[in-house]
Amino acid sequence: MLRSSDDAAAANHYWSTGGGTAVITRMAPRLSVTGTTPAPTAYPGYRGYTTTTAADAVRVRRCLRNEAPTPVRSLALEALLRSTRCAADGFDQYFGQHPPGRTPLLVTPHPPPPRRRRTVCRNDRPHAAAVHVRRGPAVAVSLLALAALSLASGPAAAHGAAPHGDAPLGSVDWRVDLSSPTGDEINVSRVDGTLRLRDRTLRPASARSARGQGTVLVPDRVLDRAVDMITPELDATVPAGSEVAVDVRGQDGLGAWTEWREASADAPALLPRAVTRVQTRITLISAPNGPAPVVHDLRLSAELDDVAPQPDAAAADYTATVYATREGLVGGTTANGHVIVANDHFVALPSRRGLSPKGSAQYSVRVCGPARCETAPVWDVGPWNTHDDHWNPSSVRETFKDLPQGKPESQAAYQDGYNGGLDEFGRRALNPAGMDLADGTFYNVGLNNNGYVTVTYLWTGTGAATKSLPTRGTDVKARQRPTSTSTRVAQLPDPATVRVQCQVHGQRVQADGHSNDAWSYLPDYGGYVSNTSSTSPTAGSRASRPADREAAKPGPVAPGPARYTSSGGPRAPSPHIWRQSDGVKHMGPENSP
Incomplete structure (x- = not known):
């Protein structure tokens, strides 16, 4: 419920087992919140009419962070850290936010009761308006979800004026600025516009290698088109035994980062989905106790590769049993x-693919030991290997592709004599460790000696399930944001079957007498497409004629019937997202210039 709003699996269960409105009246005093109340008497038991205030949301978040027991805090913060744009039912759960230039878009089955103003403190401080929550709280965990809905911000949207015309699509190229400090770099100096290792004796702790290392994290670059394949053009002096690694990752339209992928001129990085924001990481590695490389220039080009069919089913974050050392x-x-x-509290994994930037938890794991579980960020690379992403399937694993998913190379070397019993550096594997735990994490999960733990890699899931549907018409464009004036990031084939991951409210579009403000996010194209479509074969054929593609026009959308949860509370109806024609659900062109 905290990560992805899920009425069936979480809200109904906790609401009913917790006593319905008693959840609110019981938990509000315990959390010292004064502005949170259950539904008014006109709608008894309807969790969707619970109200809260911004001040109460802040209080709940502070209670969670500062006062909650460690297991509760770890569980809740892990879920909030991984909150998704899409709920379990595929709809946008960032409602109640106020993005620039927009007001909240709420759909209710009947007129809401009058909003009230509540005093957040009994002094002269300003009043705070009550927030009308559409996905209601359950027990304590769902009350925390209220704070998440009020405080969590959605993925940053690319800024800039609306385009006067769509730019040509295709590859895009840019040069990385090596002369200016990025503010996120380790053991690197700049000399005459080049990058060099500052100290060849400084190396990552967990790898215990004789090779010095330095890293520059380049600021991310917002692109005007969707891409998934990135090729570097590197100009560097690389002495024998040394190395320069160029890793890239991308952020999609729902705000999720991909895993890092190493890229080279003859082996471009192919990201798992289309993205419109790209970040580069440059790693300089010296020869063992020897010379270091020098980077003179780096250029990158990116494009959208042919879209390959992907499964619609959602994949959960991968979990495996791994031997951990302190x-x-x-x-x-x-x-x-x-x-x-x-x-300290962090972990080390033997690949840079899951390495978080300094101070962040963008790539984290949930480690469960004999006593408890802890969510910890990945801040180091090791032990033993540095190119062994053993959590990935063989098809995308960086090295040691003949090993089964979840089995570290060091474990195979130690137990089975794999690779002659050696790690990637030719050292004898003296234990099967596939991860290191910082001291605080090691002892917190209940380890006193090195041993096996259960690990969930919290960035490996695919998010919400998708639905494959055909488009209707020609000239269907994917936009960076859910508006017809936003940058076109991809052009869909005519016609196409596309995967839809999430649906959001955006600009209202009218076509052939139908009006709709619903837009669908297509993960394979990195953008949004309007859901406007026709209701008959004749009208549908009209929608495919370019002459009918005028600018978006306002128009009403009739709400569908209210849906009811098993707890008896009403749920906001879905807008007319999909329209039926010829017995098939279709997505239509956006009717934009």
Whole structure:
């Protein structure tokens, strides 16, 4: 419920087992919130009419962060950290937000009761308006979800004026600025516009390698088109035994980052989905106790590769049993530049693909040991290997592709004599460790000695399930945002069957007498398409004629019938997202210039 709003699996269960409105009256005093009340008497038991205030949302978040027991805090913050744009039913759950230039878009089965103004404190501080929550709270966990809905912000949208015309699509190229400090770099110096290792003896703690390392995290670049294949053109002096690695990742229209992928001129990085924001990481690695490389220039080109069919079913985050060792090494520096302190909380994995930027938890794992579970960020690379993303399936695993998913190379080397019993550097594997745990994490999960733990890699799931549907007409464009004036990021084939991952409210579009403000996010094209379509074969054929593609016009959308949850509370109806024609559900062109 905290990560992806789910009426069937979470809200109904907690609401009914917790006593319905008693959930609110019981938990509000315990959390010291004064502006949160259940539904008015006109709608008894309807969790969707629970109201809260911004001040109460802040109070709940602070209680969670500062006062909740560690297991509760870890569970809740993990879910909030991974909150998705789409709910379990595929609809936008960022409603109640106020994006620039827009007001909240709420759909109700009947007129809501009058809103009231509530005093958040009994002094002269300003009043706060009550927030009308459409996905109601359940027990304590769902009350925390109220805070998440009020405080969590959606993925940052690309800014800029609306385009006067669509730019040509195709590849896009840019040059990385090597002369200006990025503010996120480790052990790198700049000399005459080049990048060099500052100290060849400084190396990541967990890998325990004789190779010095430095990293530059380049600011992300917003593109005017969707891409999924990135090719670098690197100009560098690379002495024997040294290395320069160019890793890239992308952020999609729902705000989710892909895993990092190493790219080279002869092996471009192919990202798992289309993105419109790209970030580059440059890693300089010296020869063992020897010379280091020098980077003179880096250019990148990106394009949208042919869209390959993908499954519609959602994949959960991958979980495996892994042998973990205690990292220790207090005072050492991790691969992302963090200086290890006593009782630290982070993990190391043997691949840069899941390495979080310094201070962030963008790539985190849930580690469960004998005593408890902890969610910890990935801040170091190791042990043993540095190119062994053993959590990935063989089809995308960086190296050791003949090993089964979930089995680290070090474990296979130690137990089965794989690779002659050696790691990637030719060292004898002395234990089967596939991850290191910082001291605080190690002891918190209940380990006293090295041992096996259950690990969930929290960035590996695919999010909400998708639905494959055909488009109708020609000249269907995917937009960066759900508006016809937003940048066109992709042009769909005529016709096409596309995967829809999420549906949001956006600009209202009218076509052939039908009006709709619903837009669908297409993960394979990195953008939104209006859901406007026709209701008959004749009208549908009219929609395919370019002459009918005028600018979006306002028009009413009749709400559908209210749906009811198993707890008896009403649920907001879906807008007319899909329209029926010839017995097949279709998506139509956006009717934009």
